[in-house]
Amino acid sequence: MQYYEDIANHFPGGLYRYVRVESLYDKQSVEHEFFIRISQSFPFMEKLCATDCHPQNKKQSYKSMNDNHNLSIIKYFYLSQLEIE
Incomplete structure (x- = not known):
C-alpha cells in the first residue's frame, strides 16, 4: 500500500514503511501530538495533503505557559510535497 487516505485524530498509529x-481530513483541530504520531508512523512519507483541518486548540495555551519551548520540532525527512486546503 502506497497511499493512506483520510487520516484523522483517531488514527491509532503503527508503522507503515x-x-x-x-491525506489528512478531520473536522476537529489537529494537535501537535497528532503530527508527531504521523511522522513516526510514516517515516518515508513523500507527500502530505491536509484538507479541512481546523486550527490547533492548545496552541495558545502552550505559548502562554512556556513560550512555546515545550513543542518539539517534527521532522519529515522525505517530504517533498505539502498541500494544505
Missing part, C-alpha cells in the same frame, strides 16, 4: 502519500 511503504506508504508514501497521506
Whole structure:
C-alpha cells in the first residue's frame, strides 16, 4: 500500500514503511501530538495533503505557559510535497 487516505485524530498509529502519500481530513483541530504520531508512523512519507483541518486548540495555551519551548520540532525527512486546503 502506497497511499493512506483520510487520516484523522483517531488514527491509532503503527508503522507503515511503504506508504508514501497521506491525506489528512478531520473536522476537529489537529494537535501537535497528532503530527508527531504521523511522522513516526510514516517515516518515508513523500507527500502530505491536509484538507479541512481546523486550527490547533492548545496552541495558545502552550505559548502562554512556556513560550512555546515545550513543542518539539517534527521532522519529515522525505517530504517533498505539502498541500494544505
